[in-house]
Amino acid sequence: MDTFGFSFSALDDATDFITDFSAGVGGDKLDLSAIHATNISLGNATWAAPSLPFTHGYVRIVQQGSDAVIGYDRDGYGSNYFFEPITTLSNVDATALTADNFTFGQENFGLVRTGFILEQTLLGNGNVTIGLDLWGGAPASNVQIVVKNKSGVSLGSVSFTPSDWQGQKAISLSGVSDTFVAAKDLVFQVVSTDADYSTSTLAMAIINETYVFEKPLLSAPQLSIVSAVNGAGSVAISSNLPTNTQTSSQVRLVSLDDPSMVVQGNLVLSGTSGTLSVPQSTLAGTNRFVGFATVNGSQLSFPVNIQFDNPNSAxxxxxxxxxxxxxxxxxxxxxxxxxxxxxxxxxxxxxxxxxxxxxxxxxxxxxxxxxxxxxxxxxxxxxxxxxxxxxxxxxxxxxxxxxxxxxxxxxxxxxxxxxxxxDNDSPGQSGAITYWNGASLDLDLQFLREDIPVTQSGATGFQNISYDSVSKTLTMEFWALPSEIAQNFDLSFELPTGVTASVVASGVLGGWTFLSNLDGKEFIVAGIGSAPLAGSGTAEIFTVTFTNVDAAHVPLLSSGVIGNQVISPHELYQTVNAFTENGMTNFAADNGSYSATQIQLDANDIDRAIDSRDALLALKIANGSITVEDLASPLQILAADVTGNGAVTTLDAWHLLRAVVGIDNARIGTVGLVESGIDLSGITAADAQIALLNSVNFGSATPFGVTAFIVGDVDGSYVVI
Known part of the structure; x- marks a missing residue:
């Protein structure tokens, strides 16, 4: 057995002559794959060329006397190119050639598709042009295509002859709708004595807006359903083969819409009926195929629609x-x-x-x-x-x-x-932050909103909001005006992935029914009372705690009702970044109460500022040899409370001395802020604490003023005027 190969250049060379070619099963082979592949890459070939080289007229066989001539047409049955001989097989009967004599397109060998191509062009204003081309080679006799409406009324026709069959012929229609589709709205009748073009023996396949008629030996009138979940499916097949046909063969199903998509199936025929079985597949929806099978040694093809039931979700x-x-x-x-x-x-x-x-x-x-x-x-x-x-x-x-x-x-x-x-159009805020000795400070700060009103009056909402950056815990109290909350409320919180929530009701809801539920990413609290809350001032309703909160995982009040008021969405972790230059700062933030959660200074400057003089001064404050009256500012006592227990003792002096020799204390170097107007008169060594520490009220009309101290810098040497 020999294989004869040809390159694309063979189309321009003189025809080869093979004198000893053996035809039939087990005989010699012709390898035209390089010609066909190159032609496809050059863009000459059209739909389904890779799978249907014989059907679409690319590879052709012509009997010339006692010889078989093998040729190639670069655009198949198109009119831009023509049949070009490649090789002549001496003394070979073309009918003796089988698929075995070719190295590619074997499942397509011997299949000739004939019919017409329909091209529809909507022109607007109810006008349409319908172009018709014959497909499959010159007819043996005249072919007439009659176009009718669904009522059977003829709308026009076109005619082709054996000598004038190439090229499009068209008819024009008017009064059609914008949704007009010729395949659905018209009936086409092909009249010819050529059996290959006779309507009575042709079946239709659809290729986008191209309608191809062929003469199949098998057909699949039923729509099959194949489930990828429940197993393989099958479809009934009717046959024009002899009634004694008994066969089982593999079927190659090539998609009409995407010829690169191929599904393997199995065909069982018994007389004039049979079954096509299709295995599980990743396909879904209705797919149109041409099936190729070998039955009793002959290559057969048939169109089939398969609906794959393959559930998907998004x-x-x-x-x-x-x-x-x-x-x-x-x-x-x-x-x-x-x-x-x-x-x-x-x-x-x-x-x-x-x-x-x-x-x-x-x-x-x-x-x-x-x-x-x-x-x-x-x-x-x-x-x-x-x-x-x-x-x-x-x-x-x-x-x-x-x-x-x-x-x-x-x-x-x-x-x-x-x-x-x-919104990013918050009002502008401005203010000054000075050290307790009067010097200006350069700081990087982050403020957390401490109060978030949710009703129109602003009286009802969240207060005393605090955030622990170590545990990433956000805690807030919900306060309400009795006249606004009336006898009912419900609030829904949207939680980012990983954030959890819990709630504790206050004692004022003793006579109410209070419920909460955490359902995935939604946390809901609700309450109703048989009687309104007592009193006229705001009352704490509940405390809610959120965990795993940071700037990328922010819980939201997504919706709610307070009495009769519908609540709009609110962020619950509202932060503002600011910095000071020469003690002055300007930034945009909504008016309200904020706490400074992050205050950053140069760590090296802090280390240089804290020395044994600070430790000695803390010791003197602790033993009473220096009192608040002897100090430049009561904030020096707060700076000496290194342990943060609300009193200055010898233990604070000991911690400061440890810091001097490089043994760290977590609080040393942290910054405290005290808003102007806060009463400092009660600060003593025994009571080294202050309310509203690090809390600042922003009101855009009035610049704020803040005094700062650094824990451990008791003598104020961090900044010197």
Whole structure:
């Protein structure tokens, strides 16, 4: 057995002549794969060329006298190229050649597809052009294609002859709708004495907007359902083969929409009926195939539609639950497994909650919308939504991104996902931070909002908010005005991944029913009372504690009701960063009460400032040889309380001396802030503590003033005037 190979250049060379070619099973082979592959790479070949080289007229066999001529047409049955002989097989009968004599396209050998191509062009205003081309070679006799409507009324026809069959012929129609599809709305009748073009023996397959008719020996009139979960599926097959046919063979199913997609199946025929079985597959939805099988030594093909039942689902994650206005949020849509069919999800943004965002909050002044499409095999798509940065001072605004399924099948996907927009147009704050000896300080600070009002009056809300950066615990009390809370409340908190919550009710709810529930990422507290709360001033309702909180994991008050008031979303961990230069600072923050949670100074300067003089001064304060009246500022006593127990003792002096020799104490070097106006008159060595330490009130109309001290720098040598 010999194999004769040819390169693409053979199309331009003189025809080879093979005198001893052996045809049939077990005979010699022709390798035309290099010609076909190169032609495809050059873009000459069209649909399904890799899988259907014989059917589409690329490789052709012509009997010339006693010889068989093998040739190639670069665009198949197209009209841009023509049949070019490659080699002549001397004294070989073309009908003796089998698939075994070729190294590629074997499952396609011997299949000739004939019919016509339909090309529809909508021109607008109810006009459409329908172009018709014959497909499959010159007919043996005249061919007429009659176009009718569904009622059987003829709308026109085109005719082809054996000498005039190439090129498109068209008819024009008017009065059609914008949704007109010729394949659905019209009937096509092919009239010819050529059996290959006769309507009575042709079956139709669809290729995008191209309709191909062929003469199959098998057909699959039923739509099969194949489940990847429950196992393989099958479809009934009808046959035009002899009634005594009994066979079982493998079937290669080539997709009409994507010829690179191939599914293997099994065909069992018994007389004029049979069954096509298809194994499990990752495909989904309805797929159109051409099946290729060998039955009794002959190559057969047939069209079949298979619906794969392969459940899939989608999840949506957001790059952030809160974005600052002018920012961008990115949504990632992820399928549970690669798409087995084309899937399209539509999405649209809408305002939501008590403070809904509007079109003015988004880029280009319109509520964004669009769609994402997954091709077969894809799993992930991204959506970006841009907001605008305006100059208006606003509350937190909310929007949802709503999803709907446009094409394909998904068992589950989120109906919507919510995002909050944080305003960045807070009023400007200004102030001065000075050392207790009058010198200015350069500090880096972070302030935590201590009070967050949630009702319109501002009287009801969260107070005494504190944060422990070591344990990452955020604690806050909820206080309410009796006239506002009336006899009911419910508050919903949205928790980031990893954040947990717990709550303790206060004694004022003794006659109320109070409940809480932690359900995944949502924490809800609610209460009702048979009678209103007593009194006219605000009362503590409950204390809530959140764990694992940091700047990237911020709990939200997402919604709620206080009495009859609907509550808009609020961030519960509101921080502001600021710095001082020569003691002065300017920054943007909402008015309210804040605590300084981070205060940073140069650590090397602190080490140089703390020495034995500070330890001696702390010892003298402890033994009473120096009193507050002898000091420049009562804050020196707070600076001497190294242990932080609210009194200055000899133990503080001992810790300071240890620090001098390099034995660290955690509190030494930390900074305390005291707002101007705080009464310092009660500070003594025995009572070295002060209320509202590190607490500052911001009111944009009035600059704030703060005095600082450094724990351990008792003599004030860190900064000298």
């Amino acid at each position: 999840t949506v994650t957001s790059s952030a639950a809160i974005i600052q206005e002018g920012g961008v949020v990115q949504l990632q849509i992820t399928l549970a497994k690669p798409a087995g069919e084309a899937i399209t999800l539509n999405w649209a943004v809408s305002g939501s909650g008590a403070g809904p965002a509007s079109s003015a909050d988004f880029f280009m002044g319109a509520l964004p919308s669009g769609s994402v499409s997954f091709a077969r095999g894809e799993t992930t798509k991204l959506i970006q939504i841009s907001t605008t940065d305006d100059l208006l001072a606003e509350q937190v605004e909310a929007f949802s991104v709503d999803f709907s399924l446009a094409t394909g099948t998904l068992e589950a996907f989120p109906a919507s996902i919510n995002v909050l927009i944080r």
